[in-house]
Amino acid sequence: MEIYQRAIQALLTHPQTLEWPALAELCERARAHRPIAWDFSLLAAEAVGGKPEAAIPAVGALTCAHMALIMIDDLLDEDPRGAYHQLGTGRAANLASALSSLGLDILLSCKINERERAALALNELMLRTAYGQDLDIQNARTEEAYWAVTKAKSSPYFGTGLYLGALCGGAKLQLADQLQKFGELFGEIMQIHDDLNDCLASPANVDWLQGRSPLPILFAQEVAHPQQARFIQMRGQASNPAALAEAQAILVSCGAISYCVNELMLRQGQAERLLNRIRLTNPAPLVKLLADSIAPVQHLFAKVGADFPATL
Numbered sequence: 001m002e003i004y005q006r007a008i009q010a011l012l013t014h015p016q017t018l019e020w021p022a023l024a025e026l027c028e029r030a031r032a033h034r035p036i037a038w039d040f041s042l043l044a045a046e047a048v049g050g051k052p053e054a055a056i057p058a059v060g061a062l063t064c065a066h067m068a069l070i071m072i073d074d075l076l077d078e079d080p081r082g083a084y085h086q087l088g089t090g091r092a093a094n095l096a097s098a099l100s101s102l103g104l105d106i107l108l109s110c111k112i113n114e115r116e117r118a119a120l121a122l123n124e125l126m127l128r129t130a131y132g133q134d135l136d137i138q139n140a141r142t143e144e145a146y147w148a149v150t151k152a153k154s155s156p157y158f159g160t161g162l163y164l165g166a167l168c169g170g171a172k173l174q175l176a177d178q179l180q181k182f183g184e185l186f187g188e189i190m191q192i193h194d195d196l197n198d199c200l201a202s203p204a205n206v207d208w209l210q211g212r213s214p215l216p217i218l219f220a221q222e223v224a225h226p227q228q229a230r231f232i233q234m235r236g237q238a239s240n241p242a243a244l245a246e247a248q249a250i251l252v253s254c255g256a257i258s259y260c261v262n263e264l265m266l267r268q269g270q271a272e273r274l275l276n277r278i279r280l281t282n283p284a285p286l287v288k289l290l291a292d293s294i295a296p297v298q299h300l301f302a303k304v305g306a307d308f309p310a311t312l
Helices: 003-012 015-019 021-029 040-047 052-077 089-108 115-136 143-153 155-168 173-199 215-222 228-235 241-253 256-277 284-292 295-303
Strands: none
Touching (some): 003 015, 003 021, 003 052, 015 021, 015 089, 021 089, 040 052, 040 155, 040 173, 040 284, 052 115, 052 155, 089 115, 115 155, 115 173, 143 155, 143 173, 143 215, 155 173, 173 215, 173 256, 173 284, 215 256, 241 256
């Protein structure tokens, strides 16, 4: 049985999951719907010289955290795809709370030396992300507010995934802390990825329809440019495919997309320099992770007919 399936099996055989069919159903569903960055803990364990299977508790805990955060985010966004439509609002909120606690229990029950530190890190992830979600529903209207949301809502998940994997792999706390910082910077990169993809997707997603302000839209509506007024008009009609297409074209022509890629590439360079300073037994998995992160942006530039910048 491969590592991810072993992590899910550990969740399914937990005493509380065995007693609670609804919780077991959510964990079972996770078999086929792996969370983003589920393998970060494996990569970190390998990077510090440990075996990938040592990170099974971290993978299970991170999966619980991801499921809980998605359920809460769907409630806050009133997402039509959210599980709360089937479960009911109250029951979904309660199961999200249970998943958070299940992740903590998995870490506290594992055999690593720093299990208390690992559990504290997972708890900090949930606390920081809750703050970020609260900031997010207030809808950032400035770049400063946008980055505050990103650092609270997006970065902790990636940083914690690497931190937990490092501890499971036998790393000292200082090394785990360094990998957590690398992961949080990677989280900022991934947030810009998501914003770019969401803003250029068709039909319009929730960001357009609910008047949210991901980075490209924030740039186009707040930074002075000749098409600013037209963009604001069209974004208010984004449920109309023609209006959406025009607004998306303005994102390209006004420089919003290029601006976001510039911000992404700046962080890519920072992450590369940080990774080079970290003394790892096997840096290759994380080097590849960072190199692979730029490929979707290159594809995106090709999609909108723009030349990808060679250097920034």
